[in-house]
Amino acid sequence: MQTALLEMRGITKVYPNGVVANKDVHFSLRAGEIHAIAGENGAGKSTLMKIIFGMEEPSEGEIFIKGEKVRLQSPQDAIDRGIGMVHQHFMLVPSFTVAENMVLGMEPRRGVGINYAEAVRMTEETARKYNLAVNPKAKVEDLTVGMKQKVEILKALLRGAKILILDEPTAVLTPQETEELFRELTQLKEQGHTIVFISHKLKEVKAICDRITIMRSGRSEGVFQTADVTEQEISRLMVGRDVVLKYDKETAPDGGPVLTVEQLNVNDQQGKALLTDISFAVHGGQIVGIAGVEGNGQTQLIEALTGGLTGVSSSGAVKVKGKDILNSSLLDIRQQGVAYIPEDRMRQGAAGEASISDNLISTRYRSKEMNRGLFLNGSKIAALAASLVEEFKVRCSGPAQQIGMLSGGNMQKVVVARECSTGPDLLIAEQPTRGVDIGAAQFIHKKLLELRQAGSAVLLVSADLNEILEISDVLLVMYEGQIVASFEKPSAVSEEELGLYMLGIKRQNERQTGEATEHV
Amino acid sequence: MFKSKYFEVIRTTAVIVISLAIAFLIITLVSDHPVKTIGIFLLEPLSTKGHIGNVVEMAIPLMFTGLAVSLLFRANMFNLGAEGIFYFSGVVTSVLAIHLTLNSWLHPLVAIAAGSIVGALLSAIPGILKAKWNANELVTSLMFNNILFGIGLYLLNYHLRDAKAFANVSYKFEKTAQLSKIFQGTRIHTGLIIVVVLIVLAHLFLYKTKWGYELRMTGINREFARYSGMKTAKVIIMVHLIAGFIAGMGGSVEVLGMYSRFQWTSLPGYGLDGALVAMLAKNNPLSVIASALFLAYIRIGADLMSRLSDVPSEMISIIQAVIILLISAEQFLKFWKNRMLLKEAKEA
Amino acid sequence: MNSLLNVILTTDFAFSVLRVTTPILFAALGALISNRAGIINIGMEGIMLVSALAGVIVSSYSGSAWVGLLGAVLAGTLIAGILAFFTLQFKTHIILGGVAINMFASGGTVFLLYLLSGDKGSSTSLPSKVLPSIDIPVLKNIPVLGPILSGHHILTYLSIVAVFVVYYLLNRTPLGLRIRSVGENPHAAQSVGVSVVKIQYMALLLSGFFAGLGGAYMSMGYLSLFTRDMVAGRGWIAIAAESMGRSTTVGTALTSLLFGAADALSNALQVLKIPAELIATLPYVATVIGLVIYAVSETRKKNRKVKSPVVK
Incomplete structure (x- = not known):
């Protein structure tokens, strides 16, 4: 040799x-x-x-x-x-x-x-x-x-x-x-x-x-x-999923539209279209998956839903329970019952040098039950943190441990625990299992399904086909800022077929995508 | 076996040991009687009640500025403006101490409150510039130090100066304005009580309230704070207001506690010392007490040393520089931590 | 007002502008080089102070002003080297490192001065030397220009030459290209084998070198001895000048001259009973205003882009 x-x-x-x-x-x-x-x-x-x-x-x-x-x-x-x-x-x-x-x-x-x-x-x-x-x-x-x-x-x-x-x-x-x-x-x-x-x-x-x-x-x-x-x-x-992910999905009752996106258009400073005529809805008790090669507008879509659009112009409507939130701040959006698992847990999802417990309360520390007079309610917070660490099986020395010391999977579980445990009407999950070990990923999937069962609407954006095909109820495919395909039985769609849409080789005509999205 | 989590404690200890070793080395090189001089440096501050008092007196302003800088650093704000505010609030308080006629309860209260509020407002300016337009808070705060010093000195020279006094000092403060001493045989004044209360309050604020929580999260990761729905611009302005208030109060208390006339003709340096105190305290309010006492101790030690031996007290600024360089050195002893981590990773 | 003009419109005043600009200009050029490499050296004040003392000590022991100058410059470079060692090797925060240098200098110089002369205030007992001033033949006989431009301290001329040298260095030499690349995109520099740490070392050493020249001027030209805290904020003014000059050589030089003029004016205005203390704050006020104007316009630029209408 x-x-x-x-x-x-x-x-x-x-x-x-x-x-x-x-x-x-x-x-x-x-x-x-x-x-x-x-x-x-x-x-x-x-x-x-x-x-x-x-x-x-x-x-x-x-x-x-x-x-x-x-x-x-x-x-x-x-x-x-x-x-x-x-x-x-x-x-x-x-x-x-x-x-x-x-x-x-x-x-x-x-x-x-x-x-x-x-x-x-x-x-x-x-x-x-x-x-x-x-x-x-x-x-x-x-x-x-x-x-x-x-x-x-x-x-x-x-x-x-x-x-x-x-x-x-x-x-x-x-x-x-x-x-x-x-x-x-x-x-x-x-x-x-x-x-x-x-x-x-x-x-x-x-x-x-x-x-x-x-x-x-x-x-x-x-x-x-x-x-x-x-x-x-x-x-x-x-x-590395030698075992194909299979989940027993019970049918959840349709809770009606929670998120509706209507004719959303986003252009960058030079006027180049980032999102074109995006329309879809997510109902309570439903997981809608968005697939696509990275960089085909998913980021801008999430930004439009979470008050994060900057340096661009936009038109159309994004409604949560009927209220337009397109130009609202993330805080206002959260107050509409929206939770959000961000793509980058190191940059946005967690404060690395803070404790697990501090990270768990970041979206609810203002609430009455977490405060007692002028002060935060230490015992309530401790109880909440302990129960979430337990429920989400976060492997750590205790809620006081720095979150930055945890493995990626355990850190992500903390993020998911925080977002899922507020009983949101809508959960936006962006690459929720990226860089996470298989055990943690499956655990997170189960939690998303539990949330769906409890009647929440879930929007899942993921580059992980296995994940998105298995847990979505409806699958949308994005290519160059547009929705090019829509499937109602994602688990029946083959990866090969999905790939054709993701790479822009095939696209459904407007009637087909329209039908599917309307159906949603 | 040491674990990597004890790293910070060990490192702080190592920095203190090294800096003291350098102090001994300098003394040995300079002094004719090194052993005796080191003895004075280390032990003399404890030798009499008066000396112990000196340490505590010195620690009071350091606690104020150390606390103020700790909060700013906690919010990840690189603002060194405590220096100018400490000075300028001292001037403001002096004006009121000279010109107001009030009883001995109200007088210091009003004078200190005015100094603190002025401090808060001045501090807010770099904060607002940072929060609204992202103007570098470090540069603006450094420029403000010089501006405030210039204006303060102008006020001293043109409006407060007592022509009858021999030095460049202000008119005498009203007796009613001065803070009372709380331990006989020392000059320790009620400012000690004020600052300790303030430190405890800051501790509660930082760790037990939602506003403190917002401050800490914004400091650790502003993106995360924003994502969690916090208004980080407000948090930044708030921490500037609080820190300015504390630094301003420090200047006011120092003036009324230790002097009968305003007499600073250069920046007293407590603001920058505050950065050192904060670093040694790892930006923890309660630790500020210990780290300010430590710094005050070695300073008084150096002062006594220069009085009783042949080594000038300015040695201490060399030691302080060494402490700052080492304590903020991320890589100092880092190789050792890396080895620990590698080992722990392998075991896992 | 008339008396003010009478003061300003004299060749003496113009001469003194150049005289007081010299240390600011040197230090500002030093700050410029390190800033272009992406490191803010706020230890300029301290480095100048150490160099000023070193010049006095070395010249009095060697008996030569030129050896003293060498000593001053080496001391400045050395202090910058210590700062570089801690910030680049040990990753000490650069700002805190600068604070440490300033602290070290303000006490350390007095410490050393006392050990060598037994005096904590000034170096009167040391027989230090002064660098010469130069009359320029021909030029000195031209009316107006002569009295303004001729007869200056040799380091004043050197500071003007230094502006051109720094301009050439930054814009036309390999080292300058590397310094700018390290400041603008250190990853790019690193990826082609330019050692970021090495370049930042060079930049910091150069900043110490120039601050050292400024310090030497203070004690071997501006004054003929060392006094406690004699730099008196010039290091900060230099940093302000660099910042106002938007990190360009020409801008930095012009702002230094402007701040030098403000400094000279504060002496002149004392005649008019305008407080020097307030005039002394002008450079800092100008810098804050300049910084705010820049920051606001940057923010506006961003916002304008956001508000542009949808193009479909």
């Missing part, structure tokens, strides 16, 4: 806050291949790549390049060894020109100053060599996303990268740009480059990758020839 171009053995990474991002990961890269790393959000792909690129040092484990053991302590070490990386969030300085960004860190000199003409020439030369056209004198802040990505790739190539790591490169691209990128990558491969392609889009992985390493919750689940595995197998390893 040939020596691997790059090999990582037994990589473990523990972050200072105690999060274990990689656990005993093995990874090996052959020269001249396009190698995919697939895994869910939070599976540890990005951390692994940061380690290869010298941005993080592993807590344990070894890295070999061409059989030689190396320590990569900074990106410069990685660059020196021919490793280049194209980050998901572009690593460009917006106020600089393309040429300035290209040469940053390796500036050609004339005397003590920068030789700007030479920088432009170097940019043009690299662009020509790899057939990636850019304008060296344009300011980066004025470029399109696809252009910026080209600059990123060129930056790596200019620095002599032989191994090119691309972190979710297609997430931000239009289909045309994606195709162009694939052509470019294939060309680079032919020129002898090795490419690591991080993605969770299986079709893309199948389309251009030779091999695939699958990661799940910080561990490697194995390496395969892409040709030898089916998408189903990959997705099974990735998602």
Whole structure:
């Protein structure tokens, strides 16, 4: 067997806050291949790549390049060894020109100053060599996303990268740009480059990758020839639900419409449509799921429902129990009986340095029952916290523990406990089980179903197909800011079929979606 | 076996030990009789009632500003304006102490209340600028320190100055305005009672009321607070008002408790010391008492040392700098915590 | 009013503007460099103070003003280095680090002064040296311009040269490009192998270097000795000037000159019985107003975008 171009053995990474991002990961890269790393959000792909690129040092484990053991302590070490990386969030300085960004860190000199003409020439030369056209004198802040990505790739190539790591490169691209990128990558491969392609889009992985390493919750689940595995197998390893989620769903009585969205349109500052003619309703005792590839308007939809729209213009109506809440504050919306599980528990959902108990009361500390005169009612709060920790099986040393010390799953249980326990009329759940272990995820699903049974309306936005197909009563699919499909028996819909709608290959006509949504 | 959760306690202890060690080192290098000098530095503050009194007197203003800064830091507001407010409220109180005629109950009450309210209002300005327009509260508060100092000094020199006095000081305060001493043989004044009550109130406020809860959550994660429905802009303005009130009261109390004339011709430094007290107290109101006493203790120790030996008291500012640099150093001893975490993660 | 104009419209006044601007300008350039690298160094005041003392001590022991200048600049750079070490290595909060430096300087300089001279107030007993002032041939004979521009302290001329040097450094050199990239998007800099910590070290050291020049000027030009707390807020004015100058070299230099003029004016206005204490607050008031205007306009800009009508 040939020596691997790059090999990582037994990589473990523990972050200072105690999060274990990689656990005993093995990874090996052959020269001249396009190698995919697939895994869910939070599976540890990005951390692994940061380690290869010298941005993080592993807590344990070894890295070999061409059989030689190396320590990569900074990106410069990685660059020196021919490793280049194209980050998901572009690593460009917006106020600089393309040429300035290209040469940053390796500036050609004339005397003590920068030789700007030479920088432009170097940019043009690299662009020509790899057939990636850019304008060296344009300011980066004025470029399109696809252009910026080209600059990123060129930056790596200019620095002599032989191994090119691309972190979710297609997430931000239009289909045309994606195709162009694939052509470019294939060309680079032919020129002898090795490419690591991080993605969770299986079709893309199948389309251009030779091999695939699958990661799940910080561990490697194995390496395969892409040709030898089916998408189903990959997705099974990735998602890791060997047991398909099945829940006994009793039928809940229809409680009538709780949330109605009518002709909602949202445009950004430039007038580009983010949401177009969105109409649907969620009834009491019903879970409506919204599926879609991330970045197709789900975020804006949630923002419109939770008072979070900023920097955009909107029209239409969003009603909770008949009251328009489109431009209300989240506090007012909450007072209408709305609860909200946010997508990002670290950013919004929890206060990391506060106790579990403090996190549990954040949406109800104002209420009469939590206060006694001027003071918070300590014993009531303690009793509530203890009972929620118990009911939601939060594994912790007690309600006084800092929530930041908990694992992702337990932290999320606290968030879900807080939102579900107020007996909301409407629960908006945004990626409620993202980055959460399977046990916690199933537990959260059961809680959502219990809430439905109790007559609440639930709007579930999720990128997890398994979840959304199993627990939704009605499924809507979003693509480019529109609802393109609507299903009344989601569990009967195949993932393949759903994929066609999610990727915009198929769409129901207006009568069909209209019928279904009206039916809702 | 140490656990990572005791980390903060151990680190604070380590900082204090290191800073004292540096103090001893400096003394050893400078003094002709190092052992004796260290003895004075460490023990002399406890040697007489008067000296103990000095420590407590010194701790009073530090508790005020330490408490004010603690609350601001709790709300994640980087505002160092306590310095200017402490000074300016002292001026305001002095004006009333000189010109009002009231009985000895009302006089200090009115003078201190005025100083505190002025402090609160002045402090609110950077708060409002921050909350409404996101103007950097650090820069505005630092600029305010200098502005308030300039105006205060102007008032002293042009309106309060007693031409008959030999130094640049104000007219004498009315006797009725001055705070009474509460321990014989010391100059400890009723300000001690005021500040301890204030600290207890702040503790209750911070941990036992919904407003304190909002303050803490906003400080830990403003996004989370907003998501939970809190009006974080209001919280920010509120904490500025409270902190300004406390810092202003500190200046007022200090002036009436320790002096018979206003005589600060430069910023007294208690505001920035307050940042140090707050850091040592980890922004906990009750801990402010201990950390202010500690700082006061080493300062009085240094003062006595300079009087009784050959080492100047300014040594203490070097020690204070070391404490600040280390106590706010996230990475200090962090390697040790990381090792603990790795171990704990493996065991789990 | 007339007497005011009589004071301002003299070559003496213009001369004194340049004289008092020098330390502010040096420190403001230093603050500019560290700010462009994304770190606010509020220890300028303290660094200047330490350098002022170092200049006096070194020049009196070496007998040479030039060696003294070197000592002052090295001391400033060293203090900035300590600040950099703690903030970049130990992750001490940069603002608190700056507070610590200022605290250290205000007491530490007195401590050292006392040990060396037995005096806590000033360095009169130390035979320190002063850097020379220079008459510029030809220029000095031109009416009006001559008396204003010629005969200044050598560091005053250097401060003007420094404006051009800093401009070139930030905008035309590799180090400047890196400093700006680190300040604007540190991740971008890091991703191409530019060590953010190293660049921030460089920027902080440079800020200490310039503050050191400002400090040297204070005790070896503006005055000929060290006195307790002699920097008297110039470090803060410099930070204010940088902030008002919106972090550009030209803006910083012009604002420094403006604040220098305000400083010179406060001396002049004493003639008119306008309190110097109030004039001294002008730079700070101007900075707060400038900051608020900027913050408000930024907020307005955002709001305007929100209120634009729906385009369907």
